[in-house]
Amino acid sequence: xxxxxxxxxxxxxxxxxxxxxxxxxxxxxxxxxxxxxxxxxxxxxxxxxxxxxxxxxxxxxxxxxxxxxxxxxxxxxxxxxxxxxxxxxxxxxxxxxxxxxxxxxxxxxxxxxxxxxxxxxxxxxxxxxxxxxxxxxxxxxxxxxxxxxxxxxxxxxxxxxxxxxxxxxxxxxxxxxxxxxxxxxxxxxxxxxxxxxxxxxxxxxxxxxxxxxxxxxxxxxxxxxxxxxxxxxxxxxxxxxxxxxxxxxxxxxxxxxxxxxxxxxxxxxxxxxxxxxxxxxxxxxxxxxxxxxxxxxxxxxxxxxxxxxxxxxxxxxxxxxxxxxxxxxxxxxxxxxxxxxxxxxxxxxxxxxxxxxxxxxxxxxxxxxxxxxxxxxxxxxxxxxxxxxxxxxxxxxxxxxxxxxxxxxxxxxxxxxxxxxxxxxxxxxxxxxxxxxxxxxxxxxxxxxxxxxxxxxx
Amino acid sequence: xxxxxxxxxxxxxxxxxxxxxxxxxxxxxxxxxxxxxxxxxxxxxxxxxxxxxxxxxxxxxxxxxxxxxxxxxxxxxxxxxxxxxxxxxxxxxxxxxxxxxxxxxxxxxxxxxxxxxxxxxxxxxxxxxxxxxxxxxxxxxxxxxxxxxxxxxxxxxxxxxxxx
Numbered sequence: 060x061x062x063x064x065x066x067x068x069x070x071x072x073x074x075x076x077x078x079x080x081x082x083x084x085x086x087x088x089x090x091x092x093x094x095x096x097x098x099x100x101x102x103x104x105x106x107x108x109x110x111x112x113x114x115x116x117x118x119x120x121x122x123x124x125x126x127x128x129x130x131x132x133x134x135x136x137x138x139x140x141x142x143x144x145x146x147x148x149x150x151x152x153x154x155x156x157x158x159x160x161x162x163x164x165x166x167x168x169x170x171x172x173x174x175x176x177x178x179x180x181x182x183x184x185x186x187x188x189x190x191x192x193x194x195x196x197x198x199x200x201x202x203x204x205x206x207x208x209x210x211x212x213x214x215x216x217x218x219x220x221x222x223x224x225x226x227x228x229x230x231x232x233x234x235x236x237x238x239x240x241x242x243x244x245x246x247x248x249x250x251x252x253x254x255x256x257x258x259x260x261x262x263x264x265x266x267x268x269x270x271x272x273x274x275x276x277x278x279x280x281x282x283x284x285x286x287x288x289x290x291x292x293x294x295x296x297x298x299x300x301x302x303x304x305x306x307x308x309x310x311x312x313x314x315x316x317x318x319x320x321x322x323x324x325x326x327x328x329x330x331x332x333x334x335x336x337x338x339x340x341x342x343x344x345x346x347x348x349x350x351x352x353x354x355x356x357x358x359x360x361x362x363x364x365x366x367x368x369x370x371x372x373x374x375x376x377x378x379x380x381x382x383x384x385x386x387x388x389x390x391x392x393x394x395x396x397x398x399x400x401x402x403x404x405x406x407x408x409x410x411x412x413x414x415x416x417x418x419x420x421x422x423x424x425x426x427x428x429x430x431x432x433x434x435x436x437x438x439x440x441x442x443x444x445x446x447x448x449x450x451x452x453x454x455x456x457x458x459x460x461x462x463x464x465x466x467x468x469x470x471x472x473x474x475x476x477x478x479x480x481x482x483x484x485x486x487x488x489x490x491x492x493x494x495x496x497x498x499x500x501x502x503x504x505x506x507x508x509x510x511x512x513x514x515x516x517x
Numbered sequence: 518x519x520x521x522x523x524x525x526x527x528x529x530x531x532x533x534x535x536x537x538x539x540x541x542x543x544x545x546x547x548x549x550x551x552x553x554x555x556x557x558x559x560x561x562x563x564x565x566x567x568x569x570x571x572x573x574x575x576x577x578x579x580x581x582x583x584x585x586x587x588x589x590x591x592x593x594x595x596x597x598x599x600x601x602x603x604x605x606x607x608x609x610x611x612x613x614x615x616x617x618x619x620x621x622x623x624x625x626x627x628x629x630x631x632x633x634x635x636x637x638x639x640x641x642x643x644x645x646x647x648x649x650x651x652x653x654x655x656x657x658x659x660x661x662x663x664x665x666x667x668x669x670x671x672x673x674x675x676x677x678x679x680x681x
Contacts, residue, residue, distance in 0.1 A: 112652070114657060178657045181661075189667070248623075253620065
């Protein structure tokens with residue numbers, strides 16, 4: 060609870076600090092606030108907190124996901140001063156909106172009442188509509204903002220209808236009451252099942268699972284790269300944490316209703332995400348499709364509820380966040396400096412003049428592909444183990460095939476960086492920037508060598 | 518009461534259909550206002566006076582007037598909708614109809630079910646609503662302030678004229 064308050068207050072503070080017109084003050088205040096929030100979150104470990112008439116429940120599950128999200132935001136903020144170099148307009152507002160969005164994300168993971176879930180999702184999404192369009196003079200950014208707004212509003216409407224139908228049958232918004240209803244009631248009315256299906260559909264929009272993914276590539280491509288990194292990590296992790304929590308606490312006892320849906324979403328995301336990613340020329344678009352395929356993998360955890368799936372989802376989120384931030388971080392500077400369009404060609408020969416960036420990108424790509432000693436390997440391994448324990452062997456086989464297809468396009472980028480020789484210039488970056496990338500990379504390797512640090516948490 | 522309910526529902530459904538069917542955007546907006554007013558009537562039937570008044574003030578008063586202004590000022594009152602192919606229309610009808618069918622089928626047996634919660638006629642009065650909002654629903658109420666603040670920042674940020 061205190062970490063959510065800290066994040067929101069830091070956001071308000073940043074708005075006022077905008078008068079000082081000093082970008083180092085913004086960034087230091089933002090990072091201090093985030094580190095305080097992270098510390099508050101971590102120190103409340105094991106102290107179960109249910110506050111204010113069961114609206115929020117801050118258990119270890121919520122704390123673990125909140126900490127991952129706050130940490131990812133810290134890494135993104137470390138990239139920010141370099142990204143906004145030369146742009147003076149609206150920077151404190153953008154930082155404040157990122158903070159508010161993070162506050163919403165932290166509410167989403169710790170909801171204990173569907174009202175709170177709704178408010179959290181909206182608090183998380185509304186700043187993002189603005190942030191996606193924050194490059195005001197770029198038509199692609201405007202398009203991204205509008206598209207995200209329309210799709211996300213539709214998803215919200217579906218979500219509300221779902222909540223309404225559930226409330227109409229159960230008579231309560233409280234998670235505990237809803238799960239009690241299913242232990243008592245044997246014959247579940249079909250309108251309640253429709254409500255659950257609508258909830259699943261709306262979450263499908265939020266986490267960009269096929270066939271609700273159409274907004275994702277355009278929005279990821281059009282938004283400013285820093286915002287895309289935030290969207291692809293924090294928002295997606297929050298969506299998954301909430302989705303998992305909603306289904307595992309409220310609807311776990313509903314027989315044979317949503318499992319088929321999740322199955323379909325997962326398989327389609329794996330197949331279409333990976334196949335579409337191969338054909339992409341633009342790296343940002345490729346990463347968008349790869350994030351759709353990661354959605355497919357992460358849905359395995361929801362498919363196979365057991366004692367292991369929550370921690371495998373956490374580990375996957377952590378690994379995915381680190382490698383995505385590292386990849387987008389490198390993409391950001393390459394796109395700006397090479398005066399290219401961010402296609403794979405822009406990466407050609409990067410290793411010659413910019414070995415650090417090339418190594419960071421390589422490790423992050425290897426981690427996304429799931430090559431051993433990076434975190435991505437154990438992420439996929441644990442999520443497969445969890446699925447096999449749940450009895451979904453044939454899904455795991457599709458997953459392994461999809462991962463193999465994935466290696467192809469990740470390797471394409473690595474080969475472009477190392478093998479191709481073309482004239483490139485040295486990219487100048489700031490120390491904070493390099494720190495963020497190196498922290499992410501080192502953590503990918505540490506988490507890959509010592510997976511028990513995270514997997515045994517929840 | 519039952520007659521009023523059916524009358525209001527009929528008006529609401531008819532005007533909602535007309536929103537979609539009418540060619541000119543101005544007519545659509547005016548039908549939408551009629552639709553909102555009849556829904557406000559439903560709230561009054563449920564003794565939810567506060568909700569009814571807020572609904573009229575916010576939706577019909579503020580939002581719809583803004584809609585009208587935007588349509589008139591931007592001169593969008595032309596009927597130049599982009600032509601959609603027959604296939605798209607066919608697919609839209611099929612998928613929309615399927616959703617409709619599922620919802621109708623699911624709602625069919627609702628009357629015979631056990632009522633989850635008895636209707637409390639006093640729940641919609643301002644005093645009770647305020648009490649619930651400031652006790653049980655304190656956190657969502659406070660959290661939505663963050664939401665509105667970010668929406669306001671967005672309006673200022675996107676609406677402000679920046680030089681390139």
